[in-house]
Amino acid sequence: MSDAGGSEDWSDLMRAANTGDRAAYHRLLTLMTPVLRGIVRARAAGMDVDWCEDVVQETLLAIHLKRATWDEALPLRPWAYAIARHKLVDAFRRRGRAVHLPVEDFAETLESAPEPDPTERRDAAVLIGRLPERDAALMRCLALEGRDSEECGGRLGLKPGALRVALHRALQRLARLRLEDER
Amino acid sequence: MKTDDLISLLVRDDTIPPAVTPRLVSAILLALALVAGLLVSLVGVRADLARALADPVTRMKWLLPLALGLPALVAALRLSRPQTRGSPGLLFAALVAAAAMLWLVLAIKATPAGMVWPRIKGNSAMMCFFAIMLVSALPLAAGLRVLGGGASPAPMLSGAALGLAVGSLAATLYAFFCTQDSPLFFLTWYGLAIAVVTLAGAVAGRGMLRW
Known part of the structure; x- marks a missing residue:
């Protein structure tokens, strides 16, 4: 190969x-x-x-x-x-x-x-905006602002374990949003 | 979000998704066991089970649905992986179904005209038909939930394979409680009930197994 x-x-x-x-x-x-x-x-x-x-x-x-x-x-x-x-x-x-x-x-x-990567992803940014408030805030904090888990957890009031779960769920929701767009 | 940002998010998510195979098998078995327990306490296993199992024709009430259900389950598991092309399990199940239909046709031909419908009807046709569907409901729902964690290349086909597996295993289970042993009866009603559950799986899979 x-x-x-x-x-x-x-x-x-x-x-x-x-x-x-x-x-x-x-x-x-x-x-x-x-x-x-x-x-x-x-x-x-x-x-x-x-x-x-x-x-x-x-x-x-x-x-x-x-x-x-x-x-x-x-x-x-x-x-x-x-x-x-x-x-x-x-x-x-x-x-x-x-x-x-x-x-x-x-x-x-x-x-x-x-x-x-050509551009800042407008479409993906819109998708994040459609997530529940806390999911969106978590993703922005971790990815766009590039802060570490501890800081983002502190800001959102999430303990480390809860943050792990929240991130996983948020990614799952992000994946589902696309499917829901289909007629 | 830039793709690099997405990657850094994905790397931070260290929740390992569970494997589909062990969960699907245990979900279906557990749900079937639950329903079996309910049936045992409500109806009780048929009293002449040993005699029925000794009869080669009656034994087909278990062997035929098993020969449909097990390959269909293997197919449903294979189809939870995105690169799967084709499915020998479903092909095998289709051959078994064709053989069962051929048997039904031959059995109808061998039966005196006036006796065909009474034998098909037996004395619990509707009950058997609905019982198999009822027995299937919980395992089908549990199976769909687990399969949703997979990545099927063909959600509708995946759902159908799951429906066929669950419907057939439900029929196998129901055979422990059903005393109607005429091939005309069980080929017709078991077959129809399994077909309906397969169809239900296909329809549900089309929506629930998309990813």
Whole structure:
């Protein structure tokens, strides 16, 4: 298997992540992102960059929330591409555009030059705004302001355990918001 | 939110999502055990169980639904993974269903015309039909909840596989309580009840198993 997205093996990184290695998980998601971005942009000709980035983010979120559905005995890439494909088909459907994306297209590894995240995500910011107040505040504090858990917990009156649960639930809600947009 | 910000959020969330397989199996078994306990205390297992199990035709009341339910359960588990293509379990279950239908047709042909409907009807047709659906309700709901944590490539098919698994296992369970042993009876009503539960699973799965 070729090694787009760094010399490390994705499967090894995910296995390490599953044992609680946060640095490995961060590395994995960072390596995956440009590859996923390349795949999405190549399959979504004619859609603008922001739209594609939303799909990339939805894919990352799904990879995160559904990582228990990866079988550690199998390579991670086909699993990750299957999720990207699912999210892309879903995003097209929301646009009212029926698509046929051959699975085989997602089986090959697509080399893509690492591209920067184009813009501040307006759409994603709107989504965060639709979360319950405390979820939104927590996400803004942790991600946008980049503060540590202790400080955000203190500000929102959450003990460390409660903050963990709150963050996990908030991410799950964020993933569901997209689905609810469908007619 | 920039993608890098999202990544840093994801890395901070260290809640490990539970694996689907053990939870689905235990949810279904637990729900079935609960209903079985209720049935035992309300109705009681059929008195002539040993004799019924010894009869090769009557034994099919357990073997046929098991041959549908177990492969369907394997299929539902496989379909909780996003990269799954195709499902041998469902193919096998379809063959079993086809064989059961063929048996029903042959059994109808072998029965004198005037006797077909009375034998199909037995004396508890509606009760059997609704009982299997009732027995299925709790395990189906529990199973859908657990499968929602999966990532099905085809939510409707996943729901159908779950419905087929649950409906068939419910029929297997109900066979311990049902004394109607004519193939015309059980092929018809068990089959119909399982089909309805499969359909219910498909419809529910379409909405509940999206991700």
